Amino acid sequence: MKPLLKLALKRTTLFKWRLFHVSRRFGAIRKDADMKGVNLNRILKTYQDSPLFDEAYREVFFEKRDIQMTSKVIQKIKDKEIEIVTTDRFSPLAEPILDEISHFGDLITPSMPEKEILKLVKNRLLKKKMTLFCFTCKDYFGNFIVENIIEQPICPKCKSKYLTIFSKYDEDSHKILKKYAKSQKLSRDEKRELQKLQSVADLILEHGKKAIIF
Numbered sequence: 751m752k753p754l755l756k757l758a759l760k761r762t763t764l765f766k767w768r769l770f771h772v773s774r775r776f777g778a779i780r781k782d783a784d785m786k787g788v789n790l791n792r793i794l795k796t797y798q799d800s801p802l803f804d805e806a807y808r809e810v811f812f813e814k815r816d817i818q819m820t821s822k823v824i825q826k827i828k829d830k831e832i833e834i835v836t837t838d839r840f841s842p843l844a845e846p847i848l849d850e851i852s853h854f855g856d857l858i859t860p861s862m863p864e865k866e867i868l869k870l871v872k873n874r875l876l877k878k879k880m881t882l883f884c885f886t887c888k889d890y891f892g893n894f895i896v897e898n899i900i901e902q903p904i905c906p907k908c909k910s911k912y913l914t915i916f917s918k919y920d921e922d923s924h925k926i927l928k929k930y931a932k933s934q935k936l937s938r939d940e941k942r943e944l945q946k947l948q949s950v951a952d953l954i955l956e957h958g959k960k961a962i963i964f
């Protein structure tokens with residue numbers, strides 16, 4: 751599996767970023783080089799087959815990837831021990847993250863973004879405007895920017911920690927929760943969406959703000 755990975759890796763943005771960081775660390779690229787204006791393909795071409803290239807490979811392989819575990823998981827998928835379930839939509843938690851990651855090109859394919867990219871994604875998520883809804887008193891308690899939300903958010907009215915969160919601009923969730931609060935009948939799709947919002951609340955109850963960010 752490794753040679754295949756190595757070949758595929760070269761083409762990923764993930765690897766190119768790693769090469770950029772390695773080059774910067776080794777002084778081949780200015781330390782203050784701005785990540786925004788970087789031509790990753792040019793870096794790749796310039797340092798092809800150089801020790802920097804090998805170092806970037808080494809880091810991605812041995813530090814960032816658990817190849818053994820990946821092979822095991824692939825084997826288990828082949829043996830049908832792990833089932834792959836396809837759904838028509840991403841979960842409410844995955845959606846904003848995938849949305850952010852997709853701006854970074856093919857990073858969506860390796861599915862395990864690098865630390866640096868995660869940090870960028872996280873910073874962008876932190877600026878998102880979200881609405882909090884309390885499932886205990888069935889009421890909204892406002893819009894927040896993620897970074898201003900406290901570690902374990904609590905409903906100001908009933909002190910419950912059973913809260914869900916969704917994008918301020920997610921009109922569907924607003925509509926469904928309004929209907930739910932008024933005990934109006936929900937369609938099958940709406941019920942499914944409500945369940946997702948409840949799973950988000952379960953996660954927040956258990957993990958607090960961490961569940962919102964990751």
Ligand SMILES: [Zn+2]
Pocket residue numbers: 884885886887888889905906907908909910
């Ligand atoms: Zn409440």
